[in-house]
Amino acid sequence: MNDIEISQKAEMLPIQSIAQKAGFTEGEVEPYGHYKAKINIFSEKEKGSMGKLILVTSINPTPAGEGKSTVTVGLGDALNEITNSAMVALREPSQGPVMGMKGGATGGGYSQVIPMDDINLHFTGDMHALTAANNTLAALIDNHIQQGNDLNIDPRSIVWRRCLDINDRSLRNIVIGLGGRFSGVPREDAFDITVASELMAILCLSKDLSDLKDRINRILIANTYDGKPVFVKDLHVGGAITALLKDAIKPNLVQTIGHTPALIHGGPFANIAHGCNSVLATRTALEHADYAITEAGFGADLGAEKFLDIKTPVLGKTPDAIVIVATIRALKYNGGANLADLQTEDLTALERGFVNLKRHVKNMMSYNIPVTVSINHFVSDTDAEVSKLAEMVKALGVNAIVTDAWAKGGEGSKELANEVIRLTNQDLGDMHKLYDVNDSIKNKIETVVKNIYGGSGVEFSSAALKKIKECEENGWDKMPVCMAKTQYSFSDDPKKLGAPSDFVIQVSDINIRLGAGFLVALTGKILTMPGLPKHPAALDIDINSKGEITGLF
Structure with missing residues (x-):
């Protein structure tokens, strides 16, 4: 059976039972x-102590696939079976990848969050609320x-x-306001995909509803004709935009196939946001x-x-703890093996491709x-390949564990x-910070x-x-940097696989995200609005007269 068939045949418990268990x-x-x-995060319940946090990340993604979400869900189920107290926390899938090429983000096989089709298609409407709020602000501007443009x-x-x-x-890239003076002021504009928007980042980094509104009010929207910054608070619409997100800010509860409670909320892309x-x-x-098990998008160089x-x-x-997910076939791909040959044992390609995993391991250990x-x-995967990979990982001072989450x-x-x-x-003591x-x-x-x-x-x-000069002059330079970079390589060139070195990253622009609280450095040819492939996944999705969806995966 494929993923969606396994999901549709899985026995689900009423959500009240899952909530009570949690x-x-x-x-x-x-x-x-x-x-x-x-x-409902607005309840007056006193905050409790926190459990242990496990971050799941991976090597750089390849067409061969890594299965990071599948391992995350399987690990959550296993920890729940062992300790009877584990919960998974994942991102919400974006409609872009679901209808495009990458697919959803609900895991796979017998390590899925369910109902998989609902989660991948509309879910509880968070993405639509964010889209509506974002575009309401654009319309208000x-x-x-x-x-009359009172703010100049x-x-x-x-x-x-x-x-x-x-x-x-x-x-x-578009032009709006055409059609005469009653149709607005003509200007150039553009669309981002919702999951790359600042409003998505703000929702995901807000601590509560008040923090959400404060962050929205801090959003930089434009400059005046004399170069002074204009913020959402200057438009006096921060409350209205926040009101549109009053339900979207509440985390969503579902379950895994193993009936482990799972919170799925927010979905910023890791190659852009x-x-x-x-x-x-x-x-x-x-x-x-x-135990709370979560993941970060794409490879450890981005999400983690x-x-x-x-x-x-x-x-x-x-x-x-940090778990780095790797597959033997993806490492062989990084080592120069062709996609068509990945099912054939190739210890040489595996050794060459191991440099990708090695750098991620050392980065996380730092x-x-x-x-x-x-x-x-x-x-x-052959026994020789598994043994070789485990041996190479062990030499780094780290254990490699074979996981069969999809099938078991x-x-x-x-x-x-x-x-x-x-x-x-x-x-091990306090976490070492990468930079100040x-x-x-x-x-x-x-750095x-x-x-x-x-x-x-x-x-x-x-x-x-x-942009850097503008940030320094306005005191906006004391924030983290969020690198917008291809997910396929450590460099800004997606074709440079493995662990390239001595390359120079090209930063084309800096997006100022005062509400989110970080600066986005756009590198290489990164795009904030992806395109659909020649054969989008939407061509394979169908629904029958009973409302049963096929072809989602």
Whole structure:
């Protein structure tokens, strides 16, 4: 059976049973049908102590696949079976990848969060609420200019873009306001995909509703004709935008196939935004379970670095262990093997491709957090390849655990769970920070490039240098940096596989995200609105007269 067939045949417990198991009170649970619910974070319940946090990340993604979400869910089920107190916290899938090429983010096989089809298609409407709120703000900005422009906004300086949660390359660059003086002020505009928007990042980093509104009011939207910054608070619409997100800010509760409680909330892309689920969902999981298992998008050079340097300071909790997911076939691909040959034993390609995993392991260890490697098992893996990989990992001072989460769920992840329990009982002291947020913007970017990517330096475009100067003049330079970079390589060139070195990262621009609380460095040819492939996944999705969906995976 494929993923969606396994999901549809799985026995689901009523969401009230899952909520009760997780320790949520009746007043905290707002059911969305039989198997989904919102958790009311506005309840007056006293905050509890926090459990242990496990961060799951991976090597750089390849067409061969790594199965990071599958391992995350399997690990959650295994920890729940062993300790009876574990909860998974994941991001919400974006409609762009679901209808495009990558697919959803609900795991696979017998390590899935369910109902998989609902979660991948609309879910509880969070993405639509974010899209509506984002575009309401855009409409209010243009209306203010149309109605007299009391704030003296220069339309050419507007940085707030519209968004849509689908890959639509036609909307990357547009002109609005055409049709005469009653149709608005003509200007250039653009769309981002919703999961790359600042509003998505704000939702995921907000500690509560008041923090959400404060962050929205801090959003930089434009400059005046004389170069002064204009914020949402100046438009007096922060309350209205926040009101549109009053339900979206509440974490979503579902279950795994193994009936482990799972919170799925927020979905920023890691190659553009910070790639982590919401602080609220992670903290809620930590307060309701002895073990909270979460993941960060794409490879450890993106999602995990941003989790540790952007999310962790807001969350107020450092991961107690890090799991790096790797597959033998993906490492062989990194070592130069062709996609068609990945099922054939190739120890030479595996050794060459190991450099990718090696750099990720050393990067994560540099934060002074215990690390383990999960070898996500496939039937084509040979004993010799598994043994060789485990041996190479062991030489780094780290254990490699073979995991079979797709086929066996929690049962296939118990050895990994026991290793995680062992690691979380270690005390290595405080996490080492990659950089000081008070350092200069250039130095922070160069630190990420040299210490995480393995590059030799950074070249900044004139546009990027202008933005850096603007930040320094306004005191906006004391924030973390969020690198927007291809997920396929340590470099900004997606074709440079393995562990390239001595390359120079090209920073084309800096996006100022005062509400989110970080600066986005755009590198290489990164796009904030993806396009659909020649054969989008939507071509294979169908629904019958009974409402049963096929072809989703």
